[in-house]
Amino acid sequence: MNEQHIASAYDRDLDAIQAMIIKMGGLVEAAIIDGTKSLETRDVELAEKVRAGDKVIDDLEERINEEAARTIALRAPVSKDLRIILSVLKLAASLERVGDYAKNIAKRTSVLAEMRPITGSDATLRRMGREVQMMLKDTLDAFIHRDAKLAEDVLMRDQDVDQMYNALFREFLTHMMEDPRNITACMHLHFIAKNVERMGDLVTNMAEQVVYLTTGSMPEENRPKGDRTSYISSSKPE
Amino acid sequence: MNDMRLIERAVDMNDIKISARNVQVYYGDTHAIKDVDVDIADKTVTAFIGPSGCGKSTFLRTLNRMNDTIASCRVEGKILIDQEDIYDPRVDPVQLRAKVGMVFQKPNPFPKSIYDNVAYGPKIHGLARSKADLDEIVEKALRRGAIWDEVKDRLQSPGTGLSGGQQQRLCIARAVATEPEVLLMDEPCSALDPIATAQVEELIDELRQSYSVVIVTHSMQQAARVSQKTAFFHLGNMVEYDETGKIFTNPEDPRTESYISGRIG
Amino acid sequence: MTDASADRSADGHSRAKTSLLQLDVRTKKRNAAEARFKAYGVVAIAIGLFFLIALLTAIVSNGTRAFTQTFVTMDVTLDAQKLDPDGTGDPEVISKTTTFGYGGIIDAALEQTLAARGITTEIAVGDLDQMLSSGAAAEIRRAVLDDTSLVGQTVTFEVLASSRVDGYLKGRVTRESLARDRNLSPEHLDVVDALQEAGLVERRFNWAFITGSDASESRPEQAGIGVSMIGSFFMMLVVLVLSLPIGVATSIYLEEFAPQNRITDFIEVNISNLAAVPSIVFGILGLAIFIQVAHLPQSAPLVGGLVLTLMTLPTIIISTRASLKSVPPSIRDAALGVGASKMQSIFHHVLPLAMPGILTGTILGLAQALGETAPLLLIGMVGFIASNYPDGIAEGFLSPNSAMPAQIYEWAKRADPAYYERAWGGIIILLLFLMTMNIIAILLRRRFERRW
Numbered sequence: 021m022n023e024q025h026i027a028s029a030y031d032r033d034l035d036a037i038q039a040m041i042i043k044m045g046g047l048v049e050a051a052i053i054d055g056t057k058s059l060e061t062r063d064v065e066l067a068e069k070v071r072a073g074d075k076v077i078d079d080l081e082e083r084i085n086e087e088a089a090r091t092i093a094l095r096a097p098v099s100k101d102l103r104i105i106l107s108v109l110k111l112a113a114s115l116e117r118v119g120d121y122a123k124n125i126a127k128r129t130s131v132l133a134e135m136r137p138i139t140g141s142d143a144t145l146r147r148m149g150r151e152v153q154m155m156l157k158d159t160l161d162a163f164i165h166r167d168a169k170l171a172e173d174v175l176m177r178d179q180d181v182d183q184m185y186n187a188l189f190r191e192f193l194t195h196m197m198e199d200p201r202n203i204t205a206c207m208h209l210h211f212i213a214k215n216v217e218r219m220g221d222l223v224t225n226m227a228e229q230v231v232y233l234t235t236g237s238m239p240e241e242n243r244p245k246g247d248r249t250s251y252i253s254s255s256k257p258e
Numbered sequence: 259m260n261d262m263r264l265i266e267r268a269v270d271m272n273d274i275k276i277s278a279r280n281v282q283v284y285y286g287d288t289h290a291i292k293d294v295d296v297d298i299a300d301k302t303v304t305a306f307i308g309p310s311g312c313g314k315s316t317f318l319r320t321l322n323r324m325n326d327t328i329a330s331c332r333v334e335g336k337i338l339i340d341q342e343d344i345y346d347p348r349v350d351p352v353q354l355r356a357k358v359g360m361v362f363q364k365p366n367p368f369p370k371s372i373y374d375n376v377a378y379g380p381k382i383h384g385l386a387r388s389k390a391d392l393d394e395i396v397e398k399a400l401r402r403g404a405i406w407d408e409v410k411d412r413l414q415s416p417g418t419g420l421s422g423g424q425q426q427r428l429c430i431a432r433a434v435a436t437e438p439e440v441l442l443m444d445e446p447c448s449a450l451d452p453i454a455t456a457q458v459e460e461l462i463d464e465l466r467q468s469y470s471v472v473i474v475t476h477s478m479q480q481a482a483r484v485s486q487k488t489a490f491f492h493l494g495n496m497v498e499y500d501e502t503g504k505i506f507t508n509p510e511d512p513r514t515e516s517y518i519s520g521r522i523g
Numbered sequence: 524m525t526d527a528s529a530d531r532s533a534d535g536h537s538r539a540k541t542s543l544l545q546l547d548v549r550t551k552k553r554n555a556a557e558a559r560f561k562a563y564g565v566v567a568i569a570i571g572l573f574f575l576i577a578l579l580t581a582i583v584s585n586g587t588r589a590f591t592q593t594f595v596t597m598d599v600t601l602d603a604q605k606l607d608p609d610g611t612g613d614p615e616v617i618s619k620t621t622t623f624g625y626g627g628i629i630d631a632a633l634e635q636t637l638a639a640r641g642i643t644t645e646i647a648v649g650d651l652d653q654m655l656s657s658g659a660a661a662e663i664r665r666a667v668l669d670d671t672s673l674v675g676q677t678v679t680f681e682v683l684a685s686s687r688v689d690g691y692l693k694g695r696v697t698r699e700s701l702a703r704d705r706n707l708s709p710e711h712l713d714v715v716d717a718l719q720e721a722g723l724v725e726r727r728f729n730w731a732f733i734t735g736s737d738a739s740e741s742r743p744e745q746a747g748i749g750v751s752m753i754g755s756f757f758m759m760l761v762v763l764v765l766s767l768p769i770g771v772a773t774s775i776y777l778e779e780f781a782p783q784n785r786i787t788d789f790i791e792v793n794i795s796n797l798a799a800v801p802s803i804v805f806g807i808l809g810l811a812i813f814i815q816v817a818h819l820p821q822s823a824p825l826v827g828g829l830v831l832t833l834m835t836l837p838t839i840i841i842s843t844r845a846s847l848k849s850v851p852p853s854i855r856d857a858a859l860g861v862g863a864s865k866m867q868s869i870f871h872h873v874l875p876l877a878m879p880g881i882l883t884g885t886i887l888g889l890a891q892a893l894g895e896t897a898p899l900l901l902i903g904m905v906g907f908i909a910s911n912y913p914d915g916i917a918e919g920f921l922s923p924n925s926a927m928p929a930q931i932y933e934w935a936k937r938a939d940p941a942y943y944e945r946a947w948g949g950i951i952i953l954l955l956f957l958m959t960m961n962i963i964a965i966l967l968r969r970r971f972e973r974r975w
Contacts, residue, residue, distance in 0.1 A: 027456055027463065028460060029463055029483075090506075093503075094482040094503065096479055352863070359860065359861070362853065367857075368858070436861065
């Protein structure tokens, strides 16, 4: 924010909205961390906490929507201010969905805690979760500092998340073909992995929004998409 | 960045400063203001909006009895400021107007020096006991009017030599010099360019910490920017009166909805 | 949704294409009409200027002659034997000799002067003094009484020449015109010529015209406008002191305080009409009320001033109202908004802003009153000879006097062409007065002008 508006209340309104996004982002980050940790340690209580915490995130999104609508109605923002408000609305929506996925992971963790663990997948899942959480953190940082380069960097890292998901997908197939008793656990784990991959995509959307906010135009379309699971079949070797 | 803004905006905790009950205003046989009931809070900016000729300026002028100067105008009903009826026969309008200041649409500084402009009110009301007192009052008023820095070196130059925005801020300083409790503003920015308008609006936002400000404006956007509560007038009636954010995002009355979305004139 | 236009050209366009570089008929006619109108304006101005110049030329050429007068220089022996035989030096004794007695002294002086210069003439010694003003004796007598030590000495006096001699030097009087004149004969003119060559007769600037008093029919050379000026001055003082406050206060009341009803309208209409009433009607009013009912002294500047006040009031009221109306209502609103009462807002804000207009109206009203003659006719300030300066302020208001325009009228009536010339001179002085007042009006207005 280079210059102040003459009406200082306008600046305070915009500050307030952005503060709410940061707060929401922080809550979602915590949800991801706690969610993946609870999965790892099969900690049902932590999972429960994450599940309950999603309500706060949803409420925040609603408040952000109200405030943004109010600012648009009262201030008729233009140019940069308008992009800020529009970006905030989209960021809030994405964050809320990320929060929902985190809640979903927590829900499945409660179920998985009663089954025997599947070896090998934990480490990858943990790495995936951490990667997504770092991407979210960087996106939020890029938003605060209006750092387009950082946001573009985040766009690139989604590829890693997608590749990890590819690997997990094949691994789960293998486990399921080996021993049918693994199927239930693997199905749940697969959905968890899919959620994390979706979270990565959403965070990537958020990063694109930050680039739009900062530069005024969307980034070019050639970010690499690495999700090849649509093409995997059990018969043909990859 | 903090989100304390929402608390800052809450005004429901302020006292009622002006209370109007069943107010009717007639110009000769024309019934200009009909059945207006409104409570205006202290330390708040209240905006009156509405199409041309809807009576918002007329109602504003009843609050400091400026309508007395118009021979054919008749006011009925009660208007209480601090629980005292200002239309009581014992009330002297001149004394009332020291308590309820007014700023007009076109900046109208007296053709005297800047100092004399601001000092005139306190002088005739006997608020200063000595020249030093008067100097202090003038400086305080000019600071309140956010114009002290620009004019402190030329207090004796004529008030009419300032730019439009500065003149209006001078008029605001003149109005607050008599230590009023209520400030009435009749379309104060309509003669100003956008930057001057923004400066005056910022000033109004500061003033509401000390006064109850009532502003009539034909610009809805200005009401949206500057006020905490808004009253919508239409054909002499007060159609809706509520918190500004609610009026502009989700008004109750369909007439309000039509007006703010530009469907009626 | 366009109208079918009458001049549709063949290819369906709604107007025939015209070139901007060629003027069409309508434009040419319009331009011609404008040029004609401008020409009318220029011609009107030229005609106006022509008449103005003609008027000024006539005034100046006729009137400047009144400012010079012919004086005769001669040595007068103040014969002690005649004046103060006993050598007492007592003013009482000397004053016993009347102006008639000085006649002989003057004759002797003239004779001596001629003899000294070697001028011969056929005129009898006793008739020589017809060359001088008949007031010469009085002049010399006054000088002696002022300074009794002059008795017995020979003093050089400059005395006024008679008005015929003066007229001769100014070209008004010729030898032919004197043929039937009783006051002077052509032989006198020869003497005058000779004296003029000797340097003893010359025209000088005549201060007495400006400062002196009026004189009788027979002595135009002594007539001056000074006393009438004083009369005018006192009258103007009365007008100013009375009409300005009353007029301004009335205007303020009518404009700000009077209720808007039939009575107020009636008053306003009548005031406007009063401004157009012939001024002689005010004279009758003054005669009836001030002189017959109130028994104020007739012909006094006080009465004249009162009559002219009545005449000037409508002018001042109307111009003050226009000035008050021209003050923008935003100033009044601003004053009321700050908590000023109606009186305060009027006296502190509206009146200072209306000052330029009020002053202009007042001074123009005064200038108009200065030049009024008709009302003064009826209260007696005309057929009267203003011969003495008033002694003091009270005298100035109450003792009978004349006013400048009345004096000019009086002079123009008299038969002697010398008086006629003086009338023109009086007009010049009157015009100078008016010009001064107008310049004061402009200066005052500039000084009070404010921007709002």
